[in-house]
Amino acid sequence: MKYDARLPDESVNYSSEHPLMEFLKVGGSIVAILLILYFVLGWSIDLLIRYISPSFEQKIEHFIEPKLGLNNMKGISVFGEKFESCVNLPYQLHIKLSQSKEVNAYALPGGTIVINEGFLEQCKSENELFFVIGHELGHLKHRDHLRGLGRSLIGLSLAALVGPSEATNILSESIQFGESRFSQAQELAADRYGLAFLQCYYKHVGGATDFFERQKKNDYSKWFLFASHPELVERIKHIKEQIATNQYTKKTTIPFDPQAFISK
């Protein structure tokens, strides 16, 4: 056999397509699919949410309960005729105290509100506490936790199906980003509900913004687009606007005595 010296044929083993074109094509189609999925999911969840009964919500809560150790937490007692008359929820409400030092409070599906010790320490008046309780009641009333759960659950299950990789990390980051924007609107709506609750309970809205004004001095959330609570300045402004629109009045607040509220 005669040997014929030849250089390799370069056209066969790799595509001449430029990598950036590949990036645009693949990236673009994935972004398009994600956007479509996200909006379709959003609409369908909003449609379906009215069919989720309170008893089903409580079943969900039973999943979360053992993880958070809710049964071991002390209760916060605020109940009485005045309170019941201002609350309009289809299920039994529980308010618990968590030992966490983080300045936060949150609502769980099924009618549980958890308030952190860290928050109580910062609280100076009863009215502030009740505003926050009202705010969380707003979340429960609007079923915000279910909406947030629904969207991110579906998004994260998709990511879980595909398996961990840079692409799915970006996917979950983008969903989180979308979620935080969505929940900023929800937070403002919950603020409105909290204000109305305060007005119902005390017949005035004094103290609604006190806590936030104090926190404003410590606020760094300006820098974080992902923050689920909108910038404090925005929130204070919104609350003040609501007070003006609804012509609420402000009177003196009642100093806060934690022991009066914590039950054994």
Add this chain to the structure above:
Amino acid sequence: MYNLIIFGVLLLVGYVVGQYLEGRHYKSIREREANLVHLPVTDLKRPLRQDDLIEGVCVGGSVVISVDYFKRFIAGLRNLIGGNVTTYETLIDRGRREAILRMKESAMDADEIINVRIETSSISKGSKNNRIGSVEVYAYGTALKYK
């Protein structure tokens, strides 16, 4: 947010540096291939000539080439939707050609190299999410010297 920015920067660096290094490597490959084209390399079991042989030596050339961040990201996206991972094609191509060149370079005074085989294996270092992926290509054969 910061994560997205870091990710974007990594992609850009991976792309720019990766493309540059790949271009440079291909240039070197083509030059050396032109210089060594006179040395036959076949996968046949028999020598090309019927002449007497003085020497037969097993020779091999190996190379490890790593993937850049940009290529890995696109391959990850392909994981979702499927199709040709064209970004990896140049990687494998370079690996094979470089391995064969190094094999040739290790047998410079041979007349031909027969029974050439190529083996590829992937080398991964790091945890599940943070793998540093590289590919090792090893080309080996029998270098023959005629009288």
